[in-house]
Amino acid sequence: MALMPPGPETGEQLDWLEVERELGCQLPADFRDLLAVYGAGTVDECLMVLPAVRGEHESGIPSVGQMTPTAENTAWLSHTKSGYPLWPEPGALVCGLRLVDGNGDLWGAVYWRTTGSVPEQWPVVLWERPRPFVEFDLSMAGLLVKWLTEAADIDFDRRLVFGAPHSRFIHWRIEREMREQGLDPWEYLEPLYIEANEAWEEQNLRPHPGS
Structure with missing residues (x-):
């Protein structure tokens, strides 16, 4: 994904037949490729690519299984008023x-x-x-590419990722290593937030000519 290079020591080698048995379904090929190239981790401290397991994962990132609404796992989803059936x-x-x-927070x-029966569809x-x-x-992956595109036309309450060329993906192991060394893996975001806030204030708070 040219919009966001994966960085060093990324990617996950998974037994997808075992993953399918554990989750009870096959995941779409583009997500399998995403994990193979990037692995589980986070984009811009706000967008998490989930580990493809059913229960807890050593990364501490909630897994596909944990975030999937089931009859045993609905409490966190109740306020969304979802009308979808449960897995x-x-x-x-x-x-x-x-x-x-x-x-x-979520x-x-x-x-x-x-x-x-076709996950790709x-x-x-x-x-x-x-x-x-x-x-x-x-x-x-297509939705992720739209998020990373400066001209993204998806309507959001706020931008969740900054987009190319600013956005970074950090694998969960790299993030853990950086924190153990006393480093902030998301330090690069501070000037981006300042710039984004100034642009928002310019558009929404300051009086416009002729008003």
């Missing part, structure tokens, strides 16, 4: 990406709506707090 019912949502705010998620569904679910006729 593993047909048409249920399976989660691939997690969105967090500046405090690390801000949203990106799912596949499991319609039919599953549409993706975005939930962003406090907005309703929105469905896109895109792959999950």
Whole structure:
């Protein structure tokens, strides 16, 4: 993905037959490729690529299984007022990406709506707090590419990622190593936030000529 180079020591080598047995479904090929090239980790401290396991993962990032709404796992999703069936019912949502705010709290998620037997044909569904679910006729990697494009035309309450050439992906092992060394892996974001806030204030707070 030329819009965001994966960086050093990224990627995951997974036994996808075992993953399929554990999760109860095959994940779309573009997401398998995303994990093979990038692995589990985070973009701009707010967009998490989830580990393809059912339970807890050593990264501490909630897994695909943990973020997928089931009959045993609905408490965190109740305030979204989801009308989708619960996994593993047909048409249920399976989660691939997690969105967090500046405090690390859940801000949203990106799912596949499991319609039919061909994962590559599953549409993706975005939930962003406090907005309703929105469905896109895109792959999950396709939606990610739109986020990373400066001219992204997807309507969001706020930009979750800065886009090329600013956005960075940091693998969970690299993030852990940096923190153990006392380094802030997201230090590069500070001037970007300042610039974004100034641009927002210029557009929304300062009086316009003739007003």
